[in-house]
Amino acid sequence: MTSLSTPVQATPTGHPAYSQTFPCEPSTAEIGRKLVRDALGSWHLDDLADRASLIISELVANAVRHTSCHSIRLMVGQPTGTRVRVGVVDRAPSCLPVLGSATGDDESGRGLLLIDALADRWGYDLRGSGRRPWGKEVWAELRVKDDA
Template sequence: MTCTVGVTRKPWSLPFVAEAQEVASLRRVMRLHLGLWGLHGVIDDAQLCLSELVSNVIRHVGVGTPATLVVSISGTRLRVEVHDPDTRALPTLVDAETNSETGRGMALIDAITDRWGVQLQAEKKVTWCELATELPAADGHCGGLRVTRAEALLSVYGHERVLLPKPARSGALSVAVAEEAAIDMIADVLHWLRAHGCDADEALDRAQTHYEAEISEADGSEK
């Protein structure tokens, strides 16, 4: 899998027609976007919420209703919204143990999300829910401190010029300390790769290949 550095999670929207056959396509789009965002851990729940929200529109507003899916990051949560033009048919939450055939979808959403709600606007209704992610911050990355540190390091490589400070002193001790820091840095990068769904072993093999090729080229130019 190809990973991108500096993931930007901009809100996105997708108009659709509320029909049963549209659900599978919307779920595929959701999986694709969340994969690109590095939010692999919430894909299944997000797809489930999407299915229930769209089914709610089909069931209570009507087949063929024009609607819109909107996905964004709210704080560190993933926010999934479905907009439809009917401000009268409001989602309801019922006890899952009752015999009612309505409201069960919202009960499921209530069970797997951090929170959900309905917003009534002038010409539309917005039914939304939010799922917890492992993001340390809205612009952060899953995987904790190591992934965040690796992201900061990788962003440096995007600049054309990198100014490195000269070592304060030389000697075996400073080299040993630097070596441990380099090993820790590599571990951070491996965590970053894993958080973005990459194959860490494949990345190490490719890095080794690049390294050996560059060493071979350098040795050849010295002869």
């Protein structure tokens, strides 16, 4: 089990990206925040760290709450020079995210609303072949500020 006293060993995956598998449990959110901050710091994109860390926390919380998966894969990437993507991959392709509406008295149900407010765009991609996906990635993207 990885803890914050053990450095997170992010695995490079080609075009600037990091990916690592962790248990599907609430404590993974803290590890995810560190992974996001470390990746963004290495890319000199610290200005996105607060929003991206909060987003990854919500994505982990949703996977923990709404799936029965034993592990999840955290993803932090820069698919283009103008976007950063954070995501969580789980093995529950039939449990798709739905943007809901929470009332003032609800104690939960605001995660995707928060992600929708913080991210420039978000969504999900099924993983696996056509009719038989084995999982999904729920992701959110943030636009990189242009310093020019």
